[in-house]
Amino acid sequence: MVTRMTQLKVAFAQIDCLVGDIPGNVDKVIEAAETAKTKYNADLVIFPELTLTGYPPEDLLLRASLQVRVEKALERILYTVKDIALVIGFPWREQGKLFNCAAFIDGGEIKAKYRKKCLPNYQVFDEKRYFEPGSDTVVLPWRGFNLGVSICEDVWEEEPIAATAAAGADFIVNINASPYDIAKLQQRRTLVQSRAVTNSVPILYVNMIGGQDELIFDGGSFAVNRHGRVCFSAPQFEEGIFLLELNDVIHGEGQETAEPAPTMAVEASIYKALVTGVRDYVNKNRFKSVVIGLSGGIDSAVTLAVAVDAIGADRVRAVMMPFRYTSQMSLEDAEAEAKALGVQYEVVPIEPIYDQFMGALNPLFAGLDRDTTEENIQARIRGVILMGISNKTGALVLTTGNKSEMAVGYATLYGDMAGGYDVLKDVFKTMVFRLAWYRNTLSPVIPERVITRPPSAELAPDQKDEDSLPPYEILDEILSLYVEHDVSADGIVAKGFDKETVYRVVRLVDINEYKRRQAPIGARITMRGFGRDRRYPITSGWKLGE
């Protein structure tokens, strides 16, 4: 028996499940199980949380036929996969209650069903909208070991792992749909290490991969032995089947076994997350191509590079739409970027359209001063042109607004905000610069002066962003404190920032909720993105200050 035990292999199926596509996800499960068996000779293949529906299925979980669909899916898996054991996740309704379940399947039979105990209902999560919490621990014998099962959030609280270990588990499979953010990989590892040590039990952590609307699942599956040693890790941002020798985990010591894959530099990690987001949004929604308005500025330059890296230059089209305030430098740089990346490039001047708009509006604007209205009209003309190309060709418009702009409303609704997916939505401007430098280390595609020149929207003569906003180094720090860390305006001032600046910035964040509510979605890469993560009322009498 001992000999047999030492040879057990576990395949981590770090796969990309398409939300709602239950039959398609079953195909993926069956394919992964066959690969795990035939190619790797694995004994057990473990899949991410809610494998069959993808994550998060949102209100699809409320559709009446969900249970029938899941039952059919399970039947097909039980009938097809007989020579390898599986742990898979799915929603399951019984006695009128819906549970977030994991099943341990062996020999074509469901041996045990585990119901997730801890339901996250914070940040981007709404699991209490759908699920009831489970209460039973699952530990069952398998090939001479006691296998325990838990699901995602269960490992973030104490009870489930403690109870499973107490019930005699030799190792615990924890299946996850844990979305990426900058700090998440380290957070997961530290947490799971601590649980493993506290309960002296190895934990196998398998995570989903792929972009789903604003969420990016980064994979990065890993295993920790009872001493808290990460003794196996799968790559981030890479779909695949990754093999673990169970013996290494169960019998491993604190110091032995292979080194885990090194964690990436933050710029590389974010860049890969953005690429994943674009690629999956475009492909899963079956867009053949994308179109981007190039301005010669850094946001559209980085957006273009991400798009090309995500889906290839032949599926990307760039349009420069100059106006009287567009500098020669911008025209040159936009063209240089497009050429360097090898995308289709067109120039559509907007001057004649602008003149017609102003001719129509001047009688209505009589006696009123020139203000940002005229700037917004330029941005909106560009939006109409890009959307025209989108409607005519089926290309998705990618927008280029960064997190700093989305925060303070430095963007035009129906103008530069017009499009289906905002690549940099959760990336502060200071990080956009770092991403540009990083991308150029791979191959020089962004002209250096795009990175070094002072940012400008070029919507008015000699305009600079810093005419209306604090320097981005300051702005982004204030925004990070307020938006991502919930520090109040007075709390930020107490950290040494200028009071007037802080109050102005915080007020801009507060009053621009209406813009963000109509903004395109974009990849979440921080612990607090604008989207499901941050739910503020538009109508609000909250006074800033303490």
Place this chain on the structure above:
Amino acid sequence: MVTRMTQLKVAFAQIDCLVGDIPGNVDKVIEAAETAKTKYNADLVIFPELTLTGYPPEDLLLRASLQVRVEKALERILYTVKDIALVIGFPWREQGKLFNCAAFIDGGEIKAKYRKKCLPNYQVFDEKRYFEPGSDTVVLPWRGFNLGVSICEDVWEEEPIAATAAAGADFIVNINASPYDIAKLQQRRTLVQSRAVTNSVPILYVNMIGGQDELIFDGGSFAVNRHGRVCFSAPQFEEGIFLLELNDVIHGEGQETAEPAPTMAVEASIYKALVTGVRDYVNKNRFKSVVIGLSGGIDSAVTLAVAVDAIGADRVRAVMMPFRYTSQMSLEDAEAEAKALGVQYEVVPIEPIYDQFMGALNPLFAGLDRDTTEENIQARIRGVILMGISNKTGALVLTTGNKSEMAVGYATLYGDMAGGYDVLKDVFKTMVFRLAWYRNTLSPVIPERVITRPPSAELAPDQKDEDSLPPYEILDEILSLYVEHDVSADGIVAKGFDKETVYRVVRLVDINEYKRRQAPIGARITMRGFGRDRRYPITSGWKLGE
């Protein structure tokens, strides 16, 4: 004692609390308490759920200074209001947990604090994102009676009222922030009647009033005696203090006491809800005025009427933006509506702007057929013009898309969908017709042929909505079944609808999630609006059918 008891008066403070404005809401509480005492000689004044923060405060509940702000607010109330008892609602943090609380205050002291037991986390509600459930029943002696307290959802489940009655309550004050929908008033009454009878206890149900983003609180507070008799009811859609003789409720029989206010016809009720929504969105967000694109069609006609009824003709501006496909009839009718309602009216032809756009785009469109792209450009030019007026004058753009259009995506993003608030967002087209007839019974403002002509977007020659959509009678029935009642496509077909039509409609609903995600908010008037109520992924592989 009996003599004293028979004279007790309870004031229902059916007030409009502005979300987040804690000091302002305290002012309202103090004012209402003073009015209740001095004008009505009331002994107790009861306020809606989360009186101090308004409802729903959403992520404002997560701000660090919330507790300090609430404590200050309570101090001010305790210090100021001494000669009348109160029941008010507020969030309260203790031992690291946030509760949705109601306090009974008497003589400037908090006599008891009740923590909401049942936290709704479905439909538009997210209370489990913020609150922990309470577990204690509150019944306390007051002027010879035992007064029980409960909060909103507590009355929708069995335990809280049963426990409070079992603890000896002579009557229960249930404080609410219950949002309006067409069927809600009757539902609330039937439910509370049943709870009162089952537990043989009178229930005083006080509700909030006013619009908060997409939610409309309709008031309609009422009281039910132990026999299930509605023996008091405050009007819907009217802010105010309404007085109840407690004796009538506590000693009332099944048949006695005054008739409750009659419930309104559905058209009148919806119309009032829409007016409330517009009025409060505009005023609470401090817009001085609104601007509406008038097309000569029924949606913009009804929108205009609602806007004028909400904030007055002097704050409403209408703009007709004709194109070559705009009929003479539309021009005449738009002008007639504007005149009948007395609003500022302008005509801005879009032909020259359109020609410039097409001139710019034609080289890019070479060899491609004419399609809806050209129609969308017309709609988007109108959007740019309205937004220009909005930016220049500070007027809010009201959009006019109805629920049928929002469902199937029969609307142009950044075109007719450009604006801050969509008045008819949750109103099916067939109901828009009924609202038009209803509004004309008050005073004839919508030309009859606007109601009787076949609906057309007038974006192409001789276009009719029914060229691309099923007749609205059929469309709306299918949409109601699919969107509001979660019936599957096959389930709808089984009810006798044409399969091809059903599949086409359901598919349109599914694939247009991306449009709705960028749509302006609008008043929710049904049990399933597009908004907080219906949370579907954009990226989805769900197959329609069963």
